[in-house]
Amino acid sequence: MVKKFLSYYAPYKVLFTVDFLSAVIVGLLELAFPVIVSMFIDELLPTGNWQWILIAALGLVLIYLFNTFLQFVVTYWGHMLGTNIERDIRNDLYGHIQKLSFRFFDNTKTGKLLTRLTNDLMNIGEMAHHGPEDLFIAVMTLLGAFGIMYYIHPELAIIAFIVVPLILVIAIYFNKKMTVAFRELFGRVSEFNHLIGDKIGGIRLVQAFANEEEEFEAFKKINDSFRATKLKAYKIMSFNTSSTYMLMRLVTVFILIAGAYYVMQGELTYGEFAAFILISNVLFKPLEKINAVIELYPNGIAGFKHFLDTMAVQPDIKEKEDAVELTDVSGNIRYSNVSFKYEEKNVLTDISFNITPGETIAFVGPSGAGKTTLCSLLPRFYDVSEGNISIDGTDIRDFTLSSLRENIGTVQQDVFLFSGTLKENVAYGKPDATDEEVYDALEKAQLKELVDSYRDGLETVVGERGVKLSGGQKQRIAIARMFLKNPPILVLDEATSALDTATEMYIQEALNRLAEGRTTLVIAHRLATIKNADRIMVVTTDGIAESGTHEELLSLDNGVYKGLHQAQFSQI
Ligand code: ADP
Ligand code: MG
Numbered sequence: 001m002v003k004k005f006l007s008y009y010a011p012y013k014v015l016f017t018v019d020f021l022s023a024v025i026v027g028l029l030e031l032a033f034p035v036i037v038s039m040f041i042d043e044l045l046p047t048g049n050w051q052w053i054l055i056a057a058l059g060l061v062l063i064y065l066f067n068t069f070l071q072f073v074v075t076y077w078g079h080m081l082g083t084n085i086e087r088d089i090r091n092d093l094y095g096h097i098q099k100l101s102f103r104f105f106d107n108t109k110t111g112k113l114l115t116r117l118t119n120d121l122m123n124i125g126e127m128a129h130h131g132p133e134d135l136f137i138a139v140m141t142l143l144g145a146f147g148i149m150y151y152i153h154p155e156l157a158i159i160a161f162i163v164v165p166l167i168l169v170i171a172i173y174f175n176k177k178m179t180v181a182f183r184e185l186f187g188r189v190s191e192f193n194h195l196i197g198d199k200i201g202g203i204r205l206v207q208a209f210a211n212e213e214e215e216f217e218a219f220k221k222i223n224d225s226f227r228a229t230k231l232k233a234y235k236i237m238s239f240n241t242s243s244t245y246m247l248m249r250l251v252t253v254f255i256l257i258a259g260a261y262y263v264m265q266g267e268l269t270y271g272e273f274a275a276f277i278l279i280s281n282v283l284f285k286p287l288e289k290i291n292a293v294i295e296l297y298p299n300g301i302a303g304f305k306h307f308l309d310t311m312a313v314q315p316d317i318k319e320k321e322d323a324v325e326l327t328d329v330s331g332n333i334r335y336s337n338v339s340f341k342y343e344e345k346n347v348l349t350d351i352s353f354n355i356t357p358g359e360t361i362a363f364v365g366p367s368g369a370g371k372t373t374l375c376s377l378l379p380r381f382y383d384v385s386e387g388n389i390s391i392d393g394t395d396i397r398d399f400t401l402s403s404l405r406e407n408i409g410t411v412q413q414d415v416f417l418f419s420g421t422l423k424e425n426v427a428y429g430k431p432d433a434t435d436e437e438v439y440d441a442l443e444k445a446q447l448k449e450l451v452d453s454y455r456d457g458l459e460t461v462v463g464e465r466g467v468k469l470s471g472g473q474k475q476r477i478a479i480a481r482m483f484l485k486n487p488p489i490l491v492l493d494e495a496t497s498a499l500d501t502a503t504e505m506y507i508q509e510a511l512n513r514l515a516e517g518r519t520t521l522v523i524a525h526r527l528a529t530i531k532n533a534d535r536i537m538v539v540t541t542d543g544i545a546e547s548g549t550h551e552e553l554l555s556l557d558n559g560v561y562k563g564l565h566q567a568q569f570s571q572i
Helices: 002-007 010-029 032-047 050-099 102-106 110-117 119-152 154-161 163-201 203-208 212-265 270-312 371-376 401-406 422-429 435-444 448-453 471-485 501-515 550-554 560-571
Strands: 333-341 346-355 360-364 386-391 408-411 489-493 519-523 535-540 543-548
Touching (some): 050 110, 050 119, 050 270, 119 163, 154 212, 154 270, 163 212, 346 386, 360 371, 401 408, 422 471, 471 501, 543 550, 543 560
16 A cells, blocks of 8 residues: 555655655754754853854855755645646546446445545555655754764653653554544545435435425434534544643753753753753754645545555456457447346346347336447446347457447437536537537437527537426437437437427437447337337347237237337327
């Protein structure tokens, strides 16, 4: 873990060296003041020579100016180092999360990932910066202080330093406790983020059910436990800070008593005595810094551990080393003995069929039978548990993921829109599309009138997840996306289910045109829309029950399709 963490410093060797050296010098210069004061009292004062006294003062001013400059370097460059590392780790994390598979997102709360990308990362950044720098300043100052004290009077130096290890032991003890406390705290933060994302995201549902009070109670409960966890962490922190403070103050008292004794014995001059007291005050700073760093570490370490946890998750869907690009698709799709399960539950068992280039295949059947699942195996959103799927004779696992997915256009059951403009959403599959192209796609998807009715036209903002649009409009946006993306293989998963019958008919024409020359998989609830499919497959929980054209399936006695058909048309 340490090695991995340090590897993030590698690109910033210069920055780190400058920061580190400046920090060391700052630490040592802190010690110049007591030494100069001591010389001042013992050597300059008795001479009564003002010139020398002023020169010494000037020297001090110069030292402080230099030190001020270095302090600036340390603070600014040090934070630059920290923020650089924070950015790099965040990029790595986001890049990795993006590659993870549907299965991971099925089982992970977005709030958790949000926390990992924000809070956790900020703590890592703080640690990356303050960790080495503050620790080094502190250690250097401590060593320097001890050196000077030892040079002046070894015994008194040892008396002054006797509590230092004790303070460190205490700090380490509390540090361990705090790591645990902060890990728990982060857990709460991500719980919070999840709750807020979920319940504010679903606020319309909450309000529709008038469940505000219950939701608020649930929120308050988490908020309370968040507070309690935080308080627990701060309690440990306070114990740590105050016990260290008390021990450090004791040092001054020790030095005062022991120093007075040595002065009376004639072993220590007044100047040296003063230097001791001043240095013992300088000592507070590095010790406080070490303490602060030690308080900071648990946050950073907890954050970094979370980071490593997430980085360790491997995508379920892997690309082969020697994967090839899928190009010039003719569209022959073959499912051979495909079985699939999400967790333990078998959804598809031993499914085989073949789709020839340009064919339109419709899947019908009861909800929950596995139609969506069946189609989501084709772009490898999930991998088959057994069997295989091939396109133009090659197992889809032999293709690069991006080329496979670029060639398959999916209109999913739940359309997702980003909170941008109409244009951005339609052009998502082809970001360099011109306004004309986008407009053309919208026209084909029967959205022209809608766009024309907006003052901002294509630049109209659709709201978060497209809330400003109706379900049918959102579906048509998704269809427009397909017209623009123009993929050789199309998957339409209940793509027109939210449309009224009239619009659906219009769109159907457009979709039929879109499907021309492409291999198309259509999942449809309303059978009227798939009457003209080349082949219809009836998917039930037991697999593919029937397969054939509309007429063929209707002619089957006691057929499932026939049953569905009768049920739908007798309803009307
Ligand atoms: P259909 O599209 O035919 O209505 P689905 O393919 O959506 O059916 O679902 C088939 C079965 O798989 C259902 O029982 C559903 O509960 C289950 N299922 C769907 N998606 C997931 C998922 N992401 N994780 C676990 N189970 C799922
Ligand atoms: Mg479905």
